[in-house]
Amino acid sequence: MSAQPSASRTPPIAGRRIRIKVKRADGPGKPSRWEEFEVQPEPNANIISVLQQIAANPVTAEGDHTSPVAWDSGCLEEVCGACTMVINGRVRQSCSCLIDDIAPAPGDVITLEPMEKFPVVRDLWVDRARLFHNLKRVKAWVPIDGTYSLGHGPTESAAQQAVRYVLSTCMSCGCCLEACPQFTLEDDETRWDTTFIGAHAISQARLFNMHETGRQTKADRLDALLGPGGVSDCGNAQNCVKVCPKEIPLTESIAAIGRATTLHAIAQWFSGR
Template identity: 50%
Template sequence: MTETMAAEKTATAARTVKFIITRQDTPNSAPYEETFVLPYRPNMNVISALMEIRRNPVNVDGKKITPIAWEMNCLEEVCGACSMIINGKPRQSCTALIDKLEQPIRLAPMKTFPVVRDLQVDRSRMFDSLKKVKAWIPIDGTYDLGPGPRMPETKRQWAYELSKCMTCGVCLEACPNVNSKSDFIGPAPLSQVRLFNAHPTGEMNKAERLNAIMGEGGLASCGNSQNCVQSCPKGIPLTTSIAALNRETTFQSFRNFFGSDHA
């Protein structure tokens, strides 16, 4: 090993990473901050740091504490479970690399959703909204229905982009219109309305979905801040979907007025 390589290895071993984590013991208890200092390792991400704290739950004062609670699953930005506030911005902790974050690194739970414990939140609000807009393709029975109608390639391409949504909740966290005083369902469920209405089979329930977002907490509650499209980790064109739905709901309101049930 050369002297340069030995020096670099020593310098890496001496480096540390400082975390200031907002914790909360129960859904109703007051939040508080706790500081942790970890040895630096190359290619660390926030999740690997949280795993290290869980393995050795000791804070900066050397006090043994209860392990930090957070959610994770796929570890490759697909499941959306590990969303949290990192240095003031909502994002996925699995793709947040330590080398690209300013220290001290501050972790906090998303504020749009109720805290369960520490960094773990209850995202039921978003899932309930997906139920409200029927974000699924209904089938009649469990038997083989044969091949369905084909989608035009141009429609399939943009529909695929919408299908990348992983219900991480980041767009809801970034949206100023989604909060405890508002019943706005948020950008992700709205985009799913456009996705499932574009499906040849899902289109059968198009009018039902459009009517669902024309009511309280629906499309009219969007303030068009465009924070959602800027924060989406998958780059989904959420504002494009919202604009398209504004047009579709306008036509649907005319259909409702003239007594047509067809979308």
């Protein structure tokens, strides 16, 4: 199938050969190196299909045999978040990065790097355990009474559903953290609870605070966000919202939690806690 190129796109040249520069490392703490591959992308190819080509025939542009590049991937339709990497200097999902868009001419070069805010497992594959850990910090769940049949959930206005739905499309890909100047690599797990939690978790706290049942643990979530590494560590660079592939209004979430924590702290102060 050949898609009509959209107006903004330079028409890609069929049969062209392009170069893929990959920043590789054999494991955590191992030195990194660059390897370059030359590939002929299929029409409508994305980064994944190019990496698959390289895996099937791992020979560098110089003709040296090497090992297949390791990378993380899953759904390949930008809904699981696994294949996030830094492409031409910008963090994004590699599945939805079309070669025709970013390398339309012969000889174009695409650079692939692992996310730098998470420890490398190997090559482009990083360990984002901290990201999930941070969801625990803000108790990102609705505290239900268990899975027994206890009737339906709270009714909700269509307008509120629309807000919650968007917040709930966060796939924990980590783009917001990679682009955030306040979120830095932290190998030491013991420091995870006191270093910046990141936009995604703050936004999830907002999501659950908005839910009628979720609201019951609102104070816990806000308490977690008052401490070191909480919402006040946000530096308002607002990169998060610009790189979020799901266009989640992360900066609005940060501001909303800013308001909630302000009110919460004042209430706490006056209630003597």
